Amino acid sequence: MATIREVATLAAVSIATVSHYLNKTKPVTEETGRRVQAAINQLNYQRDDMAAWLKTAGAPVVFIVYPHADTSFFEDVAEEIEACLVPHGLNALRVRKSTIDRMLEGGALRSFLTRSAGIIVLGHSNEWPNNAVEATSILPSVMLNWDDLNGFIEQGLHEHLDQGAATAMAYLAERGHRNIGLMTGPLLERGRGLLNGALASAGSLGLNIAPQWIVQSSYDLRDSSNQARKMLESTERPTALFTFGTQFAFGALQACYDLGIRVPDDISIISYIECRQADFSAPPLTTVAPSIAQLASHVVDRMVGLISGNAVNIQTSLDIQIVERSSVNPLKTSHQ
The missing domain is CATH 1.10.260 (434 Repressor (Amino-terminal Domain))
Known part of the structure; x- marks a missing residue:
């Protein structure tokens, strides 16, 4: 040829x-x-x-970057964003954080990236592109780091962590639980916001959160299980557990299984953040969470505005939603 x-x-x-x-x-x-x-x-x-x-040529393609995670949460968000892009004539190309790092380094992959319509990055502190700032300089960009609440606000998203924590605590209190444990995850901005909300709610509701019932875990599922096990093996354990993410809840469920503790008969578990895997845990996990549909719609509206070259000043206050499944029971009289 x-x-x-x-x-x-x-x-x-x-x-x-x-x-x-x-x-x-x-x-x-x-x-x-x-x-x-x-x-x-x-x-x-x-x-x-x-x-x-x-x-x-340019292409009607928006890159959605999402991290490795032990739950489907970021994939669920990416899937909802992709569905919202379609009516605007835009297609989604989902890639991992490691792939976007290579694309930003140069060569043919960088050419491919720069010809796209925009880039949406989803992640947290442990999984964030090495050159995220550079990406914002070459393409219309929406960046959402779940450990950076100020970044959410800069993108026009308002997540009410205190309301989410209060909703979970009230849900447990209404079912008779008074001794509550907390699994916080890393105590960065999001973790601290949920912790402050949970403690304030416990104070107003007259709930007991003993210091030994507050455990911190990394984002790793195995570490979550190990940390939950330490709390559950204590002489006195709480009757209910509020986790600040579904990966922490799944770790707690594994620890309960290993220790022969029945959920929800012996301990109830509710988690902040929704993911589709919550339907398939044993038992299915009750969650309280900001609306993924609202978040995705906001992200796409912002991206479309940026692609069009318009000034974007969209503000969205995310609704808190409860998805009731089978991981919380009313407290039996003998436990009170």
Whole structure:
């Protein structure tokens, strides 16, 4: 197969001139155009349309970057965003954080990225692109770091952590629970916000949260299970547990299984944040969470505005929703 270099040699012009003629990126003289076309015909040259597209065309594609996680939460958010993009004529291409890091380093992958319509990054402190700032400088971008609440506010999203924590605590109190344990996850902005909300709610509701019942875990599922086990093996354990993320709840469920503690008969568990795996845990997990549908709609409206070159000042206050499943029981009289 003939190459663009061979066409340039036969037509006695530069490779760049042949490229401009083929891609209509710069005008060439009529005589030069005739020589290039004659060389193309003589050599039966077939252009690489994909390579040409990567160099010259934009595409209605939005990259959605999401991290590795032990639950489906970020995939669930990405899926909802993708569905919201479709009515705007935009397609989603989901990639991992490691892939976007390589794309930003340079080469053909970077060319592919820069020809896209925009980039949406979802993640947390442990899984965040190395060059996120650079991405914002080359493309319309929406960046959501779940450990950076100020970043959420800058993007026009308002998540009411105190309300979410209060809703979970009230749900347990209404079912007779007074001794409550907390699994916080990393005590960054989000964890501290939920902890402050839970403690304030416990004070107003007259609930007991003993210091040994507050355990901190990393985002790792195994660590969550180990930390929950330490609390559950104590002489006196709480009758209910509020976890600040579903990965922490799944770790607690595993610890309960290992210790022969029945959920919800012996201990009730409710979690902040919803994910589709909550339907399939044993037992299915009750959650209180900000609306993923609202979040996705906001992200897409913001992205569409940025792509259009408009000033974007969209503000969304995320509703708190309870999904009742089977992990919380009313407290039996013998436990009170």
